[in-house]
Amino acid sequence: MADSSRIPGSLPASERELRSAFMEQARLVPGGERIARCIQCGTCTGSCPVSYAMDISPRMLIALFRAGEIERILRSRTIWICASCYMCTTRCPQNIKITDTLYALKRTAMEAGLYPDRFPVYLLSRIFVQIMNRYGRNHEGLLLLLYYLRRNPFGLLRLVPLGISMLRKGRAPLFPSKIKGIKTIRQILRAAKALELPAEKEAAKYVKGTVGYGAVG
Amino acid sequence: MEYLYYPGCSLESAGRPYDESLRAVFRVLGLPLKELEDWNCCGATMYMSVDETTSLAISARNLALAERNGGADLVAPCSACYTVLLKTNRFLRDSPELKAKVDRILGEAGLSCKLAVKVRHPLDVLVNDVGVEAIAQAARWTLGGLPFAPYYGCQIVRPERGFDDPEYPTTMDALLERLGAKAVYFPMKTRCCGGMLMTTFPDVCLQLVKELLECATQNGGRCVVTTCPLCQINLEAYQKRVNRKFGTAFDVPVLVFTQLLGLALGCSEEELGLQRNLVPLKTELVPLHA
Numbered sequence: 001m002a003d004s005s006r007i008p009g010s011l012p013a014s015e016r017e018l019r020s021a022f023m024e025q026a027r028l029v030p031g032g033e034r035i036a037r038c039i040q041c042g043t044c045t046g047s048c049p050v051s052y053a054m055d056i057s058p059r060m061l062i063a064l065f066r067a068g069e070i071e072r073i074l075r076s077r078t079i080w081i082c083a084s085c086y087m088c089t090t091r092c093p094q095n096i097k098i099t100d101t102l103y104a105l106k107r108t109a110m111e112a113g114l115y116p117d118r119f120p121v122y123l124l125s126r127i128f129v130q131i132m133n134r135y136g137r138n139h140e141g142l143l144l145l146l147y148y149l150r151r152n153p154f155g156l157l158r159l160v161p162l163g164i165s166m167l168r169k170g171r172a173p174l175f176p177s178k179i180k181g182i183k184t185i186r187q188i189l190r191a192a193k194a195l196e197l198p199a200e201k202e203a204a205k206y207v208k209g210t211v212g213y214g215a216v217g
Numbered sequence: 218m219e220y221l222y223y224p225g226c227s228l229e230s231a232g233r234p235y236d237e238s239l240r241a242v243f244r245v246l247g248l249p250l251k252e253l254e255d256w257n258c259c260g261a262t263m264y265m266s267v268d269e270t271t272s273l274a275i276s277a278r279n280l281a282l283a284e285r286n287g288g289a290d291l292v293a294p295c296s297a298c299y300t301v302l303l304k305t306n307r308f309l310r311d312s313p314e315l316k317a318k319v320d321r322i323l324g325e326a327g328l329s330c331k332l333a334v335k336v337r338h339p340l341d342v343l344v345n346d347v348g349v350e351a352i353a354q355a356a357r358w359t360l361g362g363l364p365f366a367p368y369y370g371c372q373i374v375r376p377e378r379g380f381d382d383p384e385y386p387t388t389m390d391a392l393l394e395r396l397g398a399k400a401v402y403f404p405m406k407t408r409c410c411g412g413m414l415m416t417t418f419p420d421v422c423l424q425l426v427k428e429l430l431e432c433a434t435q436n437g438g439r440c441v442v443t444t445c446p447l448c449q450i451n452l453e454a455y456q457k458r459v460n461r462k463f464g465t466a467f468d469v470p471v472l473v474f475t476q477l478l479g480l481a482l483g484c485s486e487e488e489l490g491l492q493r494n495l496v497p498l499k500t501e502l503v504p505l506h507a
Binding site for chain 2: 025028029030031049050053080081083084085086087089090099103104106107110121122124125126128129132136137138139140141144147162165166169170171172173179180181183184185187188189190191192195196
């Protein structure tokens with residue numbers, strides 16, 4: 001489905017912004033720049049236990065990134081279905097940090113607020129972070145409760161029998177416990193926020209003459 | 218030598234049998250275990266999806282606290298915690314930019330992290346520090362040839378290259394076989410169980426769980442033995458749902474390895490949290506004999 005308004009070698013403005021945002025994230029992934037070395041062998045897709053359920057395969061995701069189509073990636077479910085099993089990363093013949101790249105894409109999506117339609121899956125991470133920031137520890141019951149209330153309240157009903165079994169087996173504490181040093185967590189959060197000043201984002205460029213493969217830069 | 222213990226949030230709730238059996242096993246083997254004071258959640262896979270620097274800083278808080286304990290190793294049983302703490306060490310070591318940021322952030326909280334603490338998995342500690350022979354000497358019962366599927370899950374061996382092979386580890390096989398159990402052929406031993414996908418994409422996760430249980434039982438496994446609390450709960454707690462969805466008839470006990478190890482060492486069922494398992498381990502399955 002070629003977009004006739006696209007000129008080879010140039011990116012639309014929104015794609016440029018997303019690319020910059022993503023490159024910011026990927027810069028902090030040690031070894032993240034190796035994504036340029038992908039030979040499209042498909043080992044990642046073949047090794048991924050959940051690729052069958054993805055709309056864009058891992059291999060295709062890298063191809064799309066290099067073709068300047070980050071928005072299409074972020075509108076797919078792929079990055080959210082990844083279970084972080086790292087099989088792709090372990091087997092990639094070019095030693096590309098695929099899983100960590102997907103984390104960077106998740107962060108880019110959260111920053112840009114770009115998700116697939118009617119898809120509140122990213123909320124789980126958000127809620128987890130909120131609980132952690134408040135108590136210093138996670139509380140499974142609270143996490144599931146808050147997530148299902150927003151995503152699928154009826155799904156909660158289905159969990160009730162399991163919840164009751166777990167409670168009776170002593171495997172589901174009722175209330176979250178706050179760590180004593182919660183103040184240090186708050187200090188960490190404040191300091192981290194202060195450090196995230198809007199960095200000088202380099203305008204992402206297409207390297208002319210290297211169709212698709214001059215992707216990083 | 219004392220070991221610092223980092224239970225992680227899961228072991229305080231759904232993973233309680235793991236916590237109890239691990240403490241029991243360490244106690245019986247005479248390994249001093251001290252819980253890291255006021256540890257915080259490692260962030261698991263979730264925090265990294267939201268913000269990398271903060272995630273690393275929060276995880277590093279635990280390393281900073283651990284460093285105050287005279288160089289003791291930090292034992293983290295949950296695979297997610299284990300891999301996150303190792304990843305934190307590695308990221309901060311490999312990226313001076315990240316390290317500088319995290320140092321500044323921790324400094325504001327009065328903490329400092331010198332990357333001086335080694336993060337270990339209890340399986341690594343037991344087999345490589347204590348030794349399989351020493352444990353066999355301490356055992357009071359043999360596990361009577363129990364056929365089990367040794368399920369490691371993914372994050373204990375990936376991405377950090379640690380104490381075993383990233384695709385075909387054998388540490389747990391060796392330990393439990395020396396104690397009399399029988400590891401069945403289980404090629405899916407490091408295939409992902411889906412982890413948090415059970416909450417976000419249950420259909421996908423149930424498929425993964427079904428494939429794992431199928432592989433385990435078709436190869437003659439009468440129980441599954443895990444090293445991760447999330448794998449344990451995913452394989453144990455949803456068998457009925459898997460059965461309804463796929464027309465299977467799974468009823469497989471799923472244990473953490475310290476529970477089986479504890480049985481061989483003579484610990485009681487209660488000490489090992491066996492009564493908390495959702496699919497009971499029928500006693501005839503484990504014909505313990507001296």
